[in-house]
Amino acid sequence: MAAGVDIPDSFSLMGGHNPHPACLLAADDLQSRLASLGIHHNFGLTISNDINAAGGSMPAVADLPVIGKMFGVLVVRSPVGECGYLSAFSGKMAGGNHHAGFVPPVFDSLTENSFLNVGMRELTAINDAIRQLEIDGGTVLKENKLELAGLRLKRRQHSTSLQQQLFDHYHFLNRKGDSKSLNTIFSEAGYRNAPSGAGECAGPKLLQFAFLHGYEPLALTEFWWGKSPKSATWKHQHFYACCKEKCEPILGFMLS
Structure with a gap:
């Protein structure tokens, strides 16, 4: 200086x-x-x-x-x-x-094929499945409504797990x-x-x-x-x- x-x-x-x-x-x-x-x-x-x-x-x-x-x-x-x-x-x-x-x-969470990128692709697939069921709206069967609830739970658990895994990589x-x-x-x-x-x-x-x-x-x-x-x-x-x-x-x- x-x-x-x-x-x-x-x-x-x-x-x-x-x-x-x-x-x-x-x-x-x-x-x-x-x-x-x-x-x-x-x-x-x-x-x-x-x-x-x-x-x-x-x-x-x-x-x-x-x-x-x-x-x-x-x-x-x-x-x-x-x-x-x-x-x-x-x-x-x-x-x-x-x-x-x-x-x-x-x-660095942006490295190619890192666990975070792989996990985000999995999360995107879950979101796409949820979006499709939501588009179906009231026409879905009872089984599909149960599937929607299961997917939302899976998304929440996957997101939480991914964030905890990310934080464990910060030292x-x-x-x-x-x-x-x-x-x-x-x-x-x-x-x-x-x-x-x-x-x-x-x-x-x-x-x-x-x-x-x-x-x-x-x-x-x-x-x-x-x-x-x-x-x-x-x-x-x-x-x-x-x-x-x-x-x-x-x-x-x-x-x-």
């Missing part, structure tokens, strides 16, 4: 809307690069400010669904004492998990090098089940990469990039603390 930047003496996790100055510098640098990274994603901003990619048979960015995104920056010190920052996005971007300049996911490290699965972390925090999407937020991704590669985390913050979703108050370029529901139990373990 630039000379003269205030580097925290101990880890700084943003708790309000005031990031550490080093995080502000890192976020400003990342935001200045977002328009030129060549990723085909529509954030709902003007085209000049959207991450864009040209050519081929891909649809124009403006024709894609608008999906704003939370980004995170983690200021770190390398094993040789150099300071810089890591960056991450929450969830997926442009339909993928891997993009240059960003840390990878803790677990997080803490400062000491200990590892725990997502299910274990949330169970020990008093949750009946981990919430959907847990483990995919920017903060845990950043800390996981840092611990895996021997970087010392110094300061972390996240900001929203893109159009605000109708159901939330997130604003473009505003800073936010890591979410309480999905991230707090994970970060509590990782920073222990």
Whole structure:
């Protein structure tokens, strides 16, 4: 990082809307690069400010669904004492998990023929069968109504099992090098089940990469990039603390 930047003496996790100055510098640098990274994603901003990619048979960015995104920056010190920052996005971007300049996911669920993809195809087949029986409506026989109830139960059980299997593939490290699965972390925090999407937020991704590669985390913050979703108050370029529901139990373990 630039000379003269205030580097925290101990880890700084943003708790309000005031990031550490080093995080502000890192976020400003990342935001200045977002328009030129060549990723085909529509954030709902003007085209000049959207991450864009040209050519081929891909649809124009403006024709894609608008999906704003939370980004995170983690200021770190390398094993040789150099300071810089890591960056991450929450969830997926442009339909993928891997993009240059960003840390990878803790677990990549999009690999071809993974248990998740196979399970989702099975879930789609169940949904198709349910939809066909529902289309038949009142003309179905009593036996078909029983079949419909059975399929709905099978769908619920399959979906629950698939999500639990997915969460068991997420394993997080803490400062000491200990590892725990997502299910274990949330169970020990008093949750009946981990919430959907847990483990995919920017903060845990950043800390996981840092611990895996021997970087010392110094300061972390996240900001929203893109159009605000109708159901939330997130604003473009505003800073936010890591979410309480999905991230707090994970970060509590990782920073222990």
